[in-house]
Amino acid sequence: DTGVSQDPRHKITKRGQNVTFRCDPISEHNRLYWYRQTLGQGPEFLTYFQNEAQLEKSRLLSDRFSAERPKGSFSTLEIQRTEQGDSAMYLCASSLYSQGVRTEAFFGQGTRLTVV
Amino acid sequence: RKEVEQDPGPFNVPEGATVAFNCTYSNSASQSFFWYRQDCRKEPKLLMSVYSSGNEDGRFTAQLNRASQYISLLIRDSKLSDSATYLCVVNPNTGNQFYFGTGTSLTVIP
Numbered sequence: 001d002t003g004v005s006q007d008p009r010h011k012i013t014k015r016g017q018n019v020t021f022r023c024d025p026i027s028e029h030n031r032l033y034w035y036r037q038t039l040g041q042g043p044e045f046l047t048y049f050q051n052e053a054q055l056e057k058s059r060l061l062s063d064r065f066s067a068e069r070p071k072g073s074f075s076t077l078e079i080q081r082t083e084q085g086d087s088a089m090y091l092c093a094s095s096l097y098s099q100g101v102r103t104e105a106f107f108g109q110g111t112r113l114t115v116v
Numbered sequence: 117r118k119e120v121e122q123d124p125g126p127f128n129v130p131e132g133a134t135v136a137f138n139c140t141y142s143n144s145a146s147q148s149f150f151w152y153r154q155d156c157r158k159e160p161k162l163l164m165s166v167y168s169s170g171n172e173d174g175r176f177t178a179q180l181n182r183a184s185q186y187i188s189l190l191i192r193d194s195k196l197s198d199s200a201t202y203l204c205v206v207n208p209n210t211g212n213q214f215y216f217g218t219g220t221s222l223t224v225i226p
Contacts, residue, residue, distance in 0.1 A: 033213065040124075042203055042216035043160065056212055091159060093214075102148050103207070105214050107159040 002026060004108035006092050012114045013082055020078045021111045025094030032075050033105060034067055035091040036060070043091055049075060050097065082115045089113075117142050122204050122217035130225050133194050137220045139204030140186045148207040149180055151189045153200045154219065160203055163189075194224045 005024045013019050025032045031050050035043035046065070047057045051072035061067075064082075069075040079086055089112050093105040122139040129135045141149075149166035164171065166178040166187050177190040187204055204217040 035216075040218070042120075042122075042218045045213040045215070048213055058213075102165065104150065104162055104165065105205075106162065109159050112157075 004092055004094050004106055006090075006108035006111050008111055009109060010112045010114075012116060015084060015115055016081055018078065018080045019082060019113065020076050021090055021092075021113075022074060022076050023092030023094075023108055024074045025092070026096075026106060027073075029094035029096045029106075030072070031095045031097045031103070032069055033093040033095070034075070034077050035093065037089045037091055037110075038087075046077075079113075082113075084115045087113055087115045118217075119143060119215035120204055120206050120217040122220050124218050124220060126221040126223060128223045128225055129194055131194055131196060133224075134190065134192045135194060135222065136191075137189045137202055137204075137222075138186050139188075139217050139220075140184075141204075141206045141215070142185070143206070143208050144182075144185060146206045146208045149178075149187050150205040150207070150214075151176075151178060151187075152203040152205055152216075154203055155200050160216075163202070191222075194222075196224050196226060199223045 007022045033048040034046040037043045049069040064080045067077045089110045091110045093107045095103045095105045151163040152160040153163045154160045166180050170179045175192045179188045201219040203219045206215045
């Protein structure tokens with residue numbers, strides 16, 4: 001499968017614990033995005049990378065959230081001291097960006113986080 | 117004001133019906149527009165891009181009205197398998213994030 005893959009698919013954690021999610025984008029894609037989605041809502045932007053550089057972070061991304069893409073390939077999203085309000089589906093997407101060219105994003109299957 | 121606004125529905129239509137969804141966007145400089153489909157508890161999947169001249173893919177037709185800043189999706193001859201949430205997506209083409217609407221829920225009834 002050469003699509004975007006995310007791991008784990010499901011995560012249940014106790015409030016206050018740290019969690020880390022991984023995303024492997026489509027191999028030739030230079031942009032990688034993290035989104036969060038709650039029931040009945042569209043995906044909300046968290047952050048995105050171009051290669052290894054983190055170019056934008058949403059104000060939704062509090063200090064407890066950090067994302068990395070150290071070698072410009074896979075990315076991790078860490079949530080520290082989880083809260084019940086962090087329960088959501090965390091979606092990763094990738095795209096092949098080229099200036100002036102329409103770019104489409106392709107999503108992974110998501111990591112569903114439940115904080116108890 | 118939200119970047120992208122959609123009527124959340126739900127739309128319940130009989131098989132064979134034609135149904136249309138609209139969404140509006142706030143950034144007049146936006147350049148790229150898409151419709152994604154999302155099945156329950158699954159990831160969004162690209163349904164079609166929306167081009168300035170309008171475009172068609174089988175039973176699906178997408179239109180863009182820049183003057184009024186809205187995008188539409190028309191589904192003809194609805195199938196049971198069309199039941200899903202349809203997400204309107206705008207990429208301002210500053211090359212940054214994709215903005216999603218809340219999605220419009222469609223149920224096609226036998």
